Amino acid sequence: MRYHEDTKVKRAICKDDIDFLKALQKERNTQDNCGTADVRTWVIKDRNDTVTAKGHGDYCILFDLESCNYLDLEDIYDILCDFELEIDYYTEEIVINCLKFENNTITFKYLNEEAIISKDNNNTDGIIVKGIYVDKLINFLNAHGYSIDITYMMVNWEYKFCFLTQKAAENYLKRKEHRHSVDAHTYCICTYQDPEIAKLMEIIETVDWGRIANIGIDKGE
Structure with a gap:
């Protein structure tokens, strides 16, 4: 593996960030599990025979x-x-x-x-x-x-892209269905094998973002 210097400009967390994370947390914690074990992500399952x-x-x-x-x-x-x-x-x-x-x-x-x-x-x-x-x-x-x-x-099935919620996957397919076969559909997979995704999803799903919002966030003022 090769690395390079981190040149991304850092900023403080803001209210919009917190609101996004709270909404994402609610969506992940309340959506159907589709009979799939945690950690769940969604892909587009598409035919390419x-x-x-x-x-x-x-x-x-x-x-x-x-x-x-x-x-x-x-x-x-x-x-x-x-x-x-x-x-x-x-x-x-x-x-x-x-x-x-x-x-x-x-x-x-x-x-x-x-x-x-x-x-x-x-x-x-x-x-x-x-x-x-x-x-x-x-x-x-x-x-x-x-x-x-x-x-x-x-028959050959391919798995494309990765979404954190089923809603995001379905919204993508509605917008881009012309790029896929008529058999394309959203599909839930278990990604527990990736410890980084597992840890990230644990943070998103369990942190009390309401409390984080009260700890010196950048209100853009």
Whole structure:
């Protein structure tokens, strides 16, 4: 670690300081503990999902390289309709049949294998494919005129900033929500591992600031 000279100008504590500390003390001592042990601080818990390898993803995203758009369920259904009842050249099997799109879920048979494609409600552009290997289906579609890329995604949560009260964290998110994902929310964490924060919070929460106010504060006169 490296240090430098302390050049901060010092001043006497004033009434505004005391009023701020009293208000902060009241907020910390009366707010919900969110089921979290002391010492509590709040962060912004935000989603920033990452690309991962096949077999490790929580969901996948299909991207049409020609239109440069993500494929939603309606797009996928329209594409599958193009191949319904088509016969595979090599196996002479029906490639796609029993195709249905109901309740935001696509069901069909792909080479007689039951398949389900549904929207991942926790991810804006994500879909979940069950019953078949999604890359097997994409390879078939790409071999028949489409140009679709598949990306496997892993859910990734990040913890940003630090607030002494839940109210301060929520007020920040209201002001700056445009900088975060739709999944961003305030989250209470325990920071007892940091003895400096623990001591600072003990001072803020337990000192009688009303008595301090009577001990020669600078009234700005």
